[in-house]
Amino acid sequence: MAKHFFIEGAIKSKMIADSITSHSTKINIGAHDVFLGQVRGDLIDGKLVKAIEYTVYQDMAEKELERIREEMIHKYKLICAHIHHSLGIVKTGEICMFVFVSSIHRKATFEACQEMVELIKKDVPIFGKEMFEDGSYQWKENQ
Amino acid sequence: MLVEDIGSAELTMEVPVDSNKLKEELLDRFPSLITRQFMIAVNKQKINENVTLKANDEIALIPPFAGG
Numbered sequence: 179m180a181k182h183f184f185i186e187g188a189i190k191s192k193m194i195a196d197s198i199t200s201h202s203t204k205i206n207i208g209a210h211d212v213f214l215g216q217v218r219g220d221l222i223d224g225k226l227v228k229a230i231e232y233t234v235y236q237d238m239a240e241k242e243l244e245r246i247r248e249e250m251i252h253k254y255k256l257i258c259a260h261i262h263h264s265l266g267i268v269k270t271g272e273i274c275m276f277v278f279v280s281s282i283h284r285k286a287t288f289e290a291c292q293e294m295v296e297l298i299k300k301d302v303p304i305f306g307k308e309m310f311e312d313g314s315y316q317w318k319e320n321q
Numbered sequence: 322m323l324v325e326d327i328g329s330a331e332l333t334m335e336v337p338v339d340s341n342k343l344k345e346e347l348l349d350r351f352p353s354l355i356t357r358q359f360m361i362a363v364n365k366q367k368i369n370e371n372v373t374l375k376a377n378d379e380i381a382l383i384p385p386f387a388g389g
Contacts, residue, residue, distance in 0.1 A: 215389045232388075235381055238365040263388055275389050295389060303362075303381075304388030305322065317322045318387035319358075 183243045184234065184265050188272035189214075197260065197278060207257050207280045211287035213295045215275030217268050225310040229269045230318060235303040246297045254290035256281050261294070263304060322384040326353045336378070341371045343380065359384050 185193075194212070201207060220227045247259050257280045264274040277298070279290045299320045306318035324330050327347075337343040340361055348354055361368055362381040374380070 230387075235362075235365075235383060238362060238381065238383075241365055299386065299389045302386060302388050303383050304386055305384055306387030317384065319385040320387055320389065 183240060183261055183263060184236070185262055186264075186266050188264055188268045189262055189274065189276045191273075193262075194273075194276055194278075197276075201258070201280060204257060204280070206282060208282050209284040209287045210278065210280045211284075211291040213275070213277040213291050214273050215295075217270050217272055217274050219270035220308070222308070222310075222316070225312060225314065227270060227308045228311050229267050229309045230274065231267045231307040231309060231315075232263070232265050232274065233305045233307075234263075234265055235305075239302050239304060242302045243298070246294060246301065250279070250290045250294045250297075253293075254279075254281065254286040256286065256290055259290070259294065261298065263298075263302075267309075323354065323357060323359055323382050326351050326357060327382075336374050336376050339371050339373050340368055340380075343374060347382070354382075357384065 198210065201210065217230050218227070243261055247261060250256060251259050260278045262276040268274045277291055277295055279287050279294065281287045281290070307315050308318045309315045337346055340363065344361065360383045362383055363372055363374065364379050
């Protein structure tokens with residue numbers, strides 16, 4: 179599961195639900211934390227973002243994601259951790275990232291989930307083209 | 322993004338002695354790159370300082386990240 183970081187198109191709610199359900203057999207888990215990134219319909223210079231097209235420098239991105247995942251599991255003693263990110267076009271309002279961490283107690287999951295999301299945004303070479311309603315676009319940059 | 326300046330996704334070139342020299346050569350060949358923000362990765366590793374380059378190193382010009 180850990181290697182399947184990238185998904186073509188939006189992340190569907192069924193996948194998120196199925197992922198939660200699949201943990202019911204791991205009875206040492208006492209807490210999950212989930213982060214969902216959603217494509218925002220920003221208004222930029224009077225033009226509305228209707229979608230983001232994601233591309234990736236895949237080999238480096240997978241290496242970085244694996245490193246982040248392993249570091250967080252080790253640092254917070256997580257029972258498991260999963261990261262999924264969309265590639266290709268994701269429309270405004272759809273989900274483009276799903277981070278899911280599980281541990282014995284809640285505190286580790288809150289902290290690990292937050293740190294993991296920040297590291298993904300900072301270190302993973304994923305690129306986003308913000309596509310406007312009029313057909314023009316601009317490249318997005320994480321704050 | 323950078324492909325729009327360079328005109329292709331891949332480029333094979335004589336090995337510059339180091340990453341600073343590489344950057345100079347790229348800016349010479351593709352002057353519009355000067356307006357872009359990018360980092361350099363050597364063999365899938367981001368570099369933060371000048372490094373020596375060898376034949377067959379994989380160099381990537383990496384635009385700002387937008388994941389999440």
